[in-house]
Amino acid sequence: MHLKPLSILVLAVLWSDCTAQSCSPAVNIDFKASLGIKGDVTDPTRSVNNMPVYGPRSIPAENMLMIPDSQLQMNVTVWWNSDQQLSAFASEDPGLPNGASFMPSSCYGEVRVSTLTDPYSSVCKSFLWTPNREQVGTNYSVCVVAMPTNMISCSVKKCFYVSVLAPKIVFDSLSPLDGQVFHSPVGCDLEVCVQAQDQYNRTHTDIFLTGVDQAYAAAFDSTCQPSSYPSTLNPLFPVSSAEPPSYAPGPCKKCLRWKASPGHENKNFTACFVASDADVNSILAIQRCIIVLVPKCKYCIQAGDSLHSINRRFDFSSNWLQLWNTNGMSELHPDPLSPTTAFGDPDEITATNAIIHLGPLYAIKVGEDLEHVASRFRTTVKKILQINPDISDPSAISPGQVLCLIPCSMD
Ligand SMILES: *[C@@H]1O[C@H](CO)[C@@H](O)[C@H](O)[C@H]1NC(C)=O
Ligand SMILES: *[C@@H]1O[C@H](CO)[C@@H](O)[C@H](O)[C@H]1NC(C)=O
Ligand SMILES: *[C@@H]1O[C@H](CO)[C@@H](O)[C@H](O)[C@H]1NC(C)=O
Ligand SMILES: *[C@@H]1O[C@H](CO)[C@@H](O)[C@H](O)[C@H]1NC(C)=O
Numbered sequence: 001m002h003l004k005p006l007s008i009l010v011l012a013v014l015w016s017d018c019t020a021q022s023c024s025p026a027v028n029i030d031f032k033a034s035l036g037i038k039g040d041v042t043d044p045t046r047s048v049n050n051m052p053v054y055g056p057r058s059i060p061a062e063n064m065l066m067i068p069d070s071q072l073q074m075n076v077t078v079w080w081n082s083d084q085q086l087s088a089f090a091s092e093d094p095g096l097p098n099g100a101s102f103m104p105s106s107c108y109g110e111v112r113v114s115t116l117t118d119p120y121s122s123v124c125k126s127f128l129w130t131p132n133r134e135q136v137g138t139n140y141s142v143c144v145v146a147m148p149t150n151m152i153s154c155s156v157k158k159c160f161y162v163s164v165l166a167p168k169i170v171f172d173s174l175s176p177l178d179g180q181v182f183h184s185p186v187g188c189d190l191e192v193c194v195q196a197q198d199q200y201n202r203t204h205t206d207i208f209l210t211g212v213d214q215a216y217a218a219a220f221d222s223t224c225q226p227s228s229y230p231s232t233l234n235p236l237f238p239v240s241s242a243e244p245p246s247y248a249p250g251p252c253k254k255c256l257r258w259k260a261s262p263g264h265e266n267k268n269f270t271a272c273f274v275a276s277d278a279d280v281n282s283i284l285a286i287q288r289c290i291i292v293l294v295p296k297c298k299y300c301i302q303a304g305d306s307l308h309s310i311n312r313r314f315d316f317s318s319n320w321l322q323l324w325n326t327n328g329m330s331e332l333h334p335d336p337l338s339p340t341t342a343f344g345d346p347d348e349i350t351a352t353n354a355i356i357h358l359g360p361l362y363a364i365k366v367g368e369d370l371e372h373v374a375s376r377f378r379t380t381v382k383k384i385l386q387i388n389p390d391i392s393d394p395s396a397i398s399p400g401q402v403l404c405l406i407p408c409s410m411d
Pocket of ligand 3 (some may be wrong): 199
């Protein structure tokens, strides 16, 4: 599988006052911010040109929405109750982060504060920044200085802090463990579901299947299923109910489905699930792999099966009683590792996906060959090969190799 290139960015922004001002009337600085995602064509409400705006209001000192590859747009409004002109600039200490700009912008009627009375003056600027990959993991502070022209004593400095974080995609408890082994007898419908999400609930997640040998043709959901729990959102700003979040990144659940066919016995395949954030340039991919084993000598009952039909399917001669004997009379058992599985009435098998044993397993002894085993258990080499399709070369069997046997099946 081709992993997507790295480049994810996530932001958390805090702000604070740096200086007290010594001027009356006071010069005020307000910040209003939003984050947008560049290049997300699947959800236009998330594009930069259509950013959710939760202002005007001050940004509370708490974590804000984290969006990969997002552009932070911070509008800075400066005003005071005098008609003397104001100027606002980014403080040289500490300076703007690489790639950020602090540009004049139109105020758009943003100066609407209750303390504002005529005469007044205002100035608006926009801080724009799409952090790059190298900036992940760093905290930045940006300080804005505002003052009326030539009145340094009235200057105000306010700073905001931006943490650039990477999302943290995790598999949750619904998912199999890494290295977990699944036993899937012939005929069984295997379904293995994985679910992953951003631990911060701030980015979308997607999962891919990789590593499966094409010969096994396992199916994997192409889109995430509705998750087992509702998605939650950590909002950029406290969002009132009147301002619903434009999207809610939730967990992604996808399932692998597979059915072993005769011929898969004693074989196995590995399937790996790769979860990453689903945005344009994903940075992070985590992986879990499972092993699917097809046990020998076991079969999953299909809808419409009877002992007779199972007998025919495996060409076990006419001796269906053999199957009945092998499986006793207790409850049908869906666990492939269960030593006994059983049915009562041979004409009535209804429990699909219950597992029956086709015969006993036998480990070849030193000095034995297939002819020897066949005559000892009253069967034929042909029959042994039929239900042991993993034996490709009948002359190359070795001591300890395990055979599925149907004793007394000479005909
Ligand atoms: C910032 O100002 C621009 C206009 O200059 C406006 O389009 C944008 O929506 C504003 N952003 C926020 C977060 O208020
Ligand atoms: C960035 O700031 C956050 C919140 O204050 C803090 O937890 C984290 O350790 C800081 N990271 C660095 C690299 O300084
Ligand atoms: C993310 O969502 C999950 C499931 O709803 C929840 O259990 C978890 O607390 C959330 N995490 C955060 C950081 O909000
Ligand atoms: C899976 O099959 C390979 C041969 O194809 C074998 O070497 C390996 O031991 C098997 N793994 C398990 C867990 O049975």
